[in-house]
Amino acid sequence: MNFTFELQKTCTVTGARAGLLHTPHGIIETPIFMPVGTQATVKTVSPEELKTLGAQIILSNTYHLYLRPGQELIKKAGGLHKFMNWDRPILTDSGGFQVFSLGDLRTISDEGVLFRSHLDGSKHMFTPEKVMEIETDLGADIIMAFDECSPYPCEYEEAKKAVDRTTAWAKRCKEAHNNSEQALFGIIQGNVFEDLRKKSAREIIDLDFPGYAIGGLSVGESAEIMYEVLDYTTPLMPEDKPRYLMGVGAPENIIEGIARGVDMFDCVLPTRIARNGTVMTSFGKLVVKNAAYKEDFLPLDPECGCYTCKNYSRAYIRHLLKADEIFGLRLTTIHNLHYLMQLSSEIRKAILEDRYPAYISEFYKKRN
Amino acid sequence: MNFTFELQKTCTVTGARAGLLHTPHGIIETPIFMPVGTQATVKTVSPEELKTLGAQIILSNTYHLYLRPGQELIKKAGGLHKFMNWDRPILTDSGGFQVFSLGDLRTISDEGVLFRSHLDGSKHMFTPEKVMEIETDLGADIIMAFDECSPYPCEYEEAKKAVDRTTAWAKRCKEAHNNSEQALFGIIQGNVFEDLRKKSAREIIDLDFPGYAIGGLSVGESAEIMYEVLDYTTPLMPEDKPRYLMGVGAPENIIEGIARGVDMFDCVLPTRIARNGTVMTSFGKLVVKNAAYKEDFLPLDPECGCYTCKNYSRAYIRHLLKADEIFGLRLTTIHNLHYLMQLSSEIRKAILEDRYPAYISEFYKKRN
Numbered sequence: 195m196n197f198t199f200e201l202q203k204t205c206t207v208t209g210a211r212a213g214l215l216h217t218p219h220g221i222i223e224t225p226i227f228m229p230v231g232t233q234a235t236v237k238t239v240s241p242e243e244l245k246t247l248g249a250q251i252i253l254s255n256t257y258h259l260y261l262r263p264g265q266e267l268i269k270k271a272g273g274l275h276k277f278m279n280w281d282r283p284i285l286t287d288s289g290g291f292q293v294f295s296l297g298d299l300r301t302i303s304d305e306g307v308l309f310r311s312h313l314d315g316s317k318h319m320f321t322p323e324k325v326m327e328i329e330t331d332l333g334a335d336i337i338m339a340f341d342e343c344s345p346y347p348c349e350y351e352e353a354k355k356a357v358d359r360t361t362a363w364a365k366r367c368k369e370a371h372n373n374s375e376q377a378l379f380g381i382i383q384g385n386v387f388e389d390l391r392k393k394s395a396r397e398i399i400d401l402d403f404p405g406y407a408i409g410g411l412s413v414g415e416s417a418e419i420m421y422e423v424l425d426y427t428t429p430l431m432p433e434d435k436p437r438y439l440m441g442v443g444a445p446e447n448i449i450e451g452i453a454r455g456v457d458m459f460d461c462v463l464p465t466r467i468a469r470n471g472t473v474m475t476s477f478g479k480l481v482v483k484n485a486a487y488k489e490d491f492l493p494l495d496p497e498c499g500c501y502t503c504k505n506y507s508r509a510y511i512r513h514l515l516k517a518d519e520i521f522g523l524r525l526t527t528i529h530n531l532h533y534l535m536q537l538s539s540e541i542r543k544a545i546l547e548d549r550y551p552a553y554i555s556e557f558y559k560k561r562n
Numbered sequence: 563m564n565f566t567f568e569l570q571k572t573c574t575v576t577g578a579r580a581g582l583l584h585t586p587h588g589i590i591e592t593p594i595f596m597p598v599g600t601q602a603t604v605k606t607v608s609p610e611e612l613k614t615l616g617a618q619i620i621l622s623n624t625y626h627l628y629l630r631p632g633q634e635l636i637k638k639a640g641g642l643h644k645f646m647n648w649d650r651p652i653l654t655d656s657g658g659f660q661v662f663s664l665g666d667l668r669t670i671s672d673e674g675v676l677f678r679s680h681l682d683g684s685k686h687m688f689t690p691e692k693v694m695e696i697e698t699d700l701g702a703d704i705i706m707a708f709d710e711c712s713p714y715p716c717e718y719e720e721a722k723k724a725v726d727r728t729t730a731w732a733k734r735c736k737e738a739h740n741n742s743e744q745a746l747f748g749i750i751q752g753n754v755f756e757d758l759r760k761k762s763a764r765e766i767i768d769l770d771f772p773g774y775a776i777g778g779l780s781v782g783e784s785a786e787i788m789y790e791v792l793d794y795t796t797p798l799m800p801e802d803k804p805r806y807l808m809g810v811g812a813p814e815n816i817i818e819g820i821a822r823g824v825d826m827f828d829c830v831l832p833t834r835i836a837r838n839g840t841v842m843t844s845f846g847k848l849v850v851k852n853a854a855y856k857e858d859f860l861p862l863d864p865e866c867g868c869y870t871c872k873n874y875s876r877a878y879i880r881h882l883l884k885a886d887e888i889f890g891l892r893l894t895t896i897h898n899l900h901y902l903m904q905l906s907s908e909i910r911k912a913i914l915e916d917r918y919p920a921y922i923s924e925f926y927k928k929r930n
Contacts, residue, residue: 237887271875489638
């Protein structure tokens with residue numbers, strides 16, 4: 195198995211760590227933010243642009259790819275890497291979060307989840323075994339176990355049931371998975387209940403996966419609650435395995451997640467808000483679509499060195515977005531991804547140089 | 563004035579010419595196809611991509627830029643080149659064709675055209691003087707005179723009136739224009755009436771412009787009629803000035819236009835059909851969105867060397883288009899622009915080597 199995690203440095207004050215994740219498609223320097231390419235493309239950008247931005251790994255979605263174009267087609271194409279022309283590592287989620295988010299369109303049983311496609315209403319069944327089959331066909335370097343993500347807010351009993359199913363399904367995933375070129379990560383659930391998170395962590399870690407994710411956060415709870423969950427969950431996770439906080443991408447949540455020992459993050463946030471005309475900057479969010487920027491010839495972030503900021507003004511980008519021009523979406527997406535890639539790499543450097551607490555203070559100071 | 567046209571070679575059999583057009587932002591090798599950047603961006607692609615594709619000059623639209631973001635803003639930005647980060651030549655049209663296409667939303671008089679914005683219904687007036695002011699503010703290398711484009715089909719009297727107005731307006735444009743860094747081209751109208759085309763050509767050429775366009779073609783008439791008009795119009799045009807056929811971009815029309823002595827072309831066709839999933843290939847059009855290409859792992863055109871064809875399959879591109887992914891639009895746009903850039907450059911080479919007739923035969927043979 196071509197998959198190992200090398201812990202390089204641990205912060206002496208916070209829980210932050212820097213490491214190297216070895217995968218069949220290359221080494222990932224952690225902590226890392228993973229851009230999301232839901233439908234086998236990170237919206238608006240090319241693989242070459244992603245590389246220039248410093249993306250080391252991207253995420254893609256099992257639910258979406260299963261429905262369209264179908265995992266058989268991707269398998270025939272030689273796998274997801276070849277299909278989409280991306281030769282660096284890929285992580286696929288399990289579709290768990292997506293099918294649970296379908297609401298009335300799905301029914302959960304111990305066997306799995308029966309659901310209707312959001313595209314055409316057709317009926318499908320995801321079981322742990324089926325999901326392993328799909329993720330094997332897609333061929334990502336890191337694949338996620340099929341889990342049950344309870345909603346927020348949620349009754350204790352419902353959250354407990356989801357934890358039990360997540361453990362049972364994680365076992366079935368492990369038994370079904372037999373591709374040594376892919377690392378199967380387990381997912382810890384438990385909603386915002388401390389004993390359930392601890393129970394889930396124990397049970398999942400007992401199954402011995404090469405990496406562990408924390409699922410079911412950033413689904414509506416406050417940042418304080420999220421940090422609290424991390425505070426009592428990450429200490430239970432093995433030091434020598436990567437820790438992945440799913441669905442988190444706001445800069446301050448990344449900063450705080452890393453301080454609590456998380457190594458990997460993914461989120462559609464940077465690309466989605468970019469397409470709505472909101473960009474992340476060293477001084478906080480900027481809504482470039484606003485009238486205030488009509489005649490503003492400064493770059494999005496004067497401190498930023500990305501392609502967008504080196505070549506285009508707020509006025510031009512605002513014009514493109516107002517005129518529904520695709521190039522505007524490209525420019526804001528490039529900027530936001532650059533922001534998070536840069537943030538990850540600065541944080542990693544700070545951890546390696548043992549000055550992460552100072553970095554955090556500096557980060558918050560700039561925003562005030 | 564930094565604007566000269568150097569005729570390098572004339573085909574010994576057809577009317578085809580190869581030349582060099584010197585402009586303040588560089589030399590353009592003719593014959594040339596000019597990609598259209600209606601709203602200060604060639605839809606979906608970056609300036610760097612355009613350069614890689616070999617684009618030597620792009621066109622932008624006065625009507626659209628006047629309405630949004632407004633020529634004052636672009637002037638404040640330092641002109642269109644700086645605003646959109648394009649340092650090669652630009653040509654702006656006069657907005658004539660656009661305002662006439664507004665139908666019920668406009669009224670034509672000898673003074674100019676009163677029209678309502680297609681964006682918000684606001685009232686505006688374009689006169690030759692106003693258009694010169696706007697085009698000066700935009701700052702393109704080549705700017706077009708304000709003309710009246712009669713519809714197709716059209717009564718003789720209506721077409722004649724448009725020719726008279728076009729001449730009167732061309733005079734007023736010439737008088738109003740006083741920026742030596744911009745070359746003002748005259749436009750020949752006359753619909754599909756031979757005597758009107760000849761009359762318009764005489765009158766416009768009498769005014770002595772550094773270049774001449776043929777307007778009002780490719781508006782619904784058959785290709786045969788278009789070629790007929792070119793057959794009797796281009797021989798009247800001076801040999802030592804560039805000739806520009808407006809709004810033409812189908813490969814066969816370019817081939818035939820060049821054979822009739824045209825040097826410059828522009829059209830939204832390659833970029834527009836690309837976004838609808840249709841690509842231009844050496845063997846004709848291919849609708850990559852069709853189900854036939856679902857599991858087709860060949861490139862769009864196996865003979866093509868563009869970025870898209872080197873890296874992506876029809877199956878992947880079809881998936882992106884079906885899934886409404888912007889990257890799909892980028893890939894088809896890049897391919898189509900490459901096709902026309904490549905076509906122009908191959909044709910130019912064939913003319914310089916005095917084998918254009920053989921090139922034409924070869925072109926048609928591949929499509930049969």
